[in-house]
Amino acid sequence: MKRICLLITKPPHDDESANRMCGISKLARQKEMEVAVYLLGDGVLCAKKNQKGFVGQNIKEALENGVDIKASENDLHARAIPHEQVESGITVLGDLEEAFLEDIMEKADRVISW
Secondary structure, eight states: OOEEEEEEOSOTTOHHHHHHHHHHHHHHHHTTOEEEEEEOGGGGGGGBTTOOHHHHHHHHHHHHTTOEEEEEHHHHHHTTOOGGGBOTTOEEETTHHHHHHHHHHHTOSEEEEO
């Protein structure tokens, strides 16, 4: 099975990033590809629970469709987002960069970042 990794470093109010993340992950899952999304920097703001609008709806839909979403614990902490405010199903990692590098070097067929 093919695997695609997405690295999101932009905040959710950047509609272009949200549209790309949700659109690409949805299309890839429809083609039965594995999808991993890594939230780093301001991208961790996408991980917040109960978000309204496009991002919140699509994060939940992505998780329901089997998209593996991971967020940086250090970046969540830097933005004062406790684990309790992270959407259920998102994995919080202490060393997200290492996990991302391992994934793209050993498993991924495609990597997209913005």
